[in-house]
Amino acid sequence: MSRKHFLIYAGIILGMVFWAFSFIWFKMANMYYPPITIVLGRLTISSVFLYLFTRITGTLQTLQKKDRLHIVILSLFNPFLYFIGESYGLTYVSSSIGAVIISTIPLFTPFAAHYFLKEELSIMNYIGIFLSFFGVLLILYQPGKWQVSWQGLAFLLFAVFCAVAYTVRLTKLSFRYNALSLITWQNSLGALLFIPLFLVIDFPTVSSISWSWKYFIPVLELAVFASSFSFVLFAIGVKHIGAARTNIFSYIIPALTVIFAYFILDEALTLKKITGIFIVITGLFLAQIKSRFLKKMMNRLTGTPFQN
Numbered sequence: 001m002s003r004k005h006f007l008i009y010a011g012i013i014l015g016m017v018f019w020a021f022s023f024i025w026f027k028m029a030n031m032y033y034p035p036i037t038i039v040l041g042r043l044t045i046s047s048v049f050l051y052l053f054t055r056i057t058g059t060l061q062t063l064q065k066k067d068r069l070h071i072v073i074l075s076l077f078n079p080f081l082y083f084i085g086e087s088y089g090l091t092y093v094s095s096s097i098g099a100v101i102i103s104t105i106p107l108f109t110p111f112a113a114h115y116f117l118k119e120e121l122s123i124m125n126y127i128g129i130f131l132s133f134f135g136v137l138l139i140l141y142q143p144g145k146w147q148v149s150w151q152g153l154a155f156l157l158f159a160v161f162c163a164v165a166y167t168v169r170l171t172k173l174s175f176r177y178n179a180l181s182l183i184t185w186q187n188s189l190g191a192l193l194f195i196p197l198f199l200v201i202d203f204p205t206v207s208s209i210s211w212s213w214k215y216f217i218p219v220l221e222l223a224v225f226a227s228s229f230s231f232v233l234f235a236i237g238v239k240h241i242g243a244a245r246t247n248i249f250s251y252i253i254p255a256l257t258v259i260f261a262y263f264i265l266d267e268a269l270t271l272k273k274i275t276g277i278f279i280v281i282t283g284l285f286l287a288q289i290k291s292r293f294l295k296k297m298m299n300r301l302t303g304t305p306f307q308n
Helices: 003-029 035-057 065-090 095-102 105-117 123-140 150-173 179-206 213-241 243-264 271-287 291-302
Strands: none
Touching: 003 065, 003 095, 003 213, 003 243, 035 065, 035 179, 035 213, 065 095, 065 150, 065 179, 095 123, 095 150, 095 243, 095 271, 105 123, 105 150, 105 271, 123 271, 179 213, 213 243, 243 271
C-alpha cells in the first residue's frame, strides 16, 4: 500500500472514530446543557468552520436559484428533524444503544430508494434487514424486560426515518454539488431553523446556567470533529476510493461507540451486547451486497457465464 493510500484509509477511519465519539460527547454535554442548545452550538460552530475551510480551499459552490428550495427541504430533514430525534433519543437511552439504532439507516435507505427512485432491491437487502433487526432485539431485550426507553427508541426511529428521507432527497443534488458544499449549506440553514426552538424551549433554562468550559468542550468536539472534520475526511475518501468502499467503514461506528462508552461512561459491555452488535454489523454488510454480485457468485458455482 502506498503512503498516499495509507493516509486516505487512516483519514477515513479517523472520521469514523469521530462519529463514534459523537454519541459519547453528546452524553457528556447533555449532563449540563439541554438537547437543542447542544445541537445549535454544534451546527453554528461547524457552519463557521466549514465555510472558512471551503472558502480557503475553493470548494464552496454557490447554490443555483432552482435548488434553493431543495436545500431548504434537505436541511429540514437533516440536520433539523434528524437532530431533534437523535438528541432527544440519546437523553433517554445509552450512547451505545443510540449508536446501534442510528447505524440501521443504511438498511432502510435501499427500500426508500426502490420506492421513490426505482432502484433495484436484492435478496441480500432482505436478509440484511432481518439479521440486523434480530441483532437490535438481542441488544435491547433482557429476560423478562426490555432494556430500553420506548420514548427514546421512538425519537431514534424518527431520526432514522428523517435520515432515509434526507438520503433520497440528497440523490439529485449530489450530482450538481460536492459533499462539502452541501454539508456547509445544510448545517448553516439547520442552525437558523434551531434558533426559534432554542429561544422558546431552552433559553429560559440556559440563561440561568453558569458558563463552564468543562461541559462546553464536548459541544466544541461535536462541532469541530464530528460535524466538520469527519465530513472533510469522508469526502476525501469518496473522492479517492469511491462512495461504496468508503461507506463500508461506517459499519465500525456502533462497535467503536460501545467500546468508548464502556471506558469513558462506564456503560455495561456484556457478551449479549457484543453478539448483538456483531449481528447488526453483519446484516448491514450483507444488505450492501448487490444482486449483481450475488448472481455472479451463483454463476461461478454453477459454471454459467456472468451476464452484464
